[in-house]
Amino acid sequence: MGISMKTTSGKILASVALVGTAAAVAGMGTYGAFTSSTAANAAVTAGTVQIALGAPGANNTLSVPVGGVLPGDTVEKLVTLANTGDSDLNAVTLTTDAGATASALTTEAVDGLQLTIENCSVAWTGTAAPYSCAGTKSVVLASSPIIGANRALANLTALTAAKTDYLKVSTTLAKSAPNTAQGASSTIGFAFSGTQRTETVK
Incomplete structure (x- = not known):
């Protein structure tokens, strides 16, 4: 019903x-x-970006002082630059500074010290300057005033992780150096900076 x-x-x-x-x-x-339902764990580890200068020795004489430089003289120093990180680099730049020790040697852009850097594919040979390259030689930094900021360095293999470059740093006192440069002394600081490779999708 x-x-x-x-x-x-x-x-x-x-x-x-x-x-x-x-x-x-x-x-x-x-x-x-x-x-x-299901689950998974994703491990993420950041890479390292690191460059290093070699310890003082036969292939690393950059910190050895030199005196008695006259107009036209060239001082050659050796240094190794290594990519000790696990990541490739996009670029390496160099900044040089005399700080409180600035003098006519460093403040005279044309008539003061001039800097040139070359790379050899193998370690430079010779117990003292002038040093020779038994491998392939390339220009890392063309001749320019000793003092400069963030200058790009070319022809470096150390852009690749675990690679090392053998550099020769040449400093020449211009033949036109003024009388005010006589007896002058400066300590030049070299700061190499590496920049990570371009970002990518993994």
Whole structure:
């Protein structure tokens, strides 16, 4: 026998019955779904960007002082530059500064000390200057004033991780050096800076 819709009480009972049916259907959807899950761990390690000058020795004479330089003289120093990190580099720059020891040797851009850097594919030979390259020689920095900031260095193999360059740093006192340079003394700081390779998608 059906529910009568003619009375108020009948309408209320019908509404309750419909709500109850809807709740039953909703309950079936909540508790009857299949599920599955999985997980994974992703390890990420940052690379290292590091360049280093070799320890003082036969192939690293950059810190050895030199005196008695006259106009036209050239001083040759050796230094190794190594990429000791595990990442390639995009560029290496050089900044030189005399700081509080600045003198006519360093403040005279044309008539003072001039800097040139060359690279040899193998260690330079010779127990003293002038040194010789038994391999392939290339120009890293063309002749320019001894003092400069963020100068780009060319022809370096140390842009590649674990590679080493054999550099010869030549400093020449211009033949036109002024009288004020006589007896002058300066200590030049060399700062090499490496920049990481261009970012990529891994």
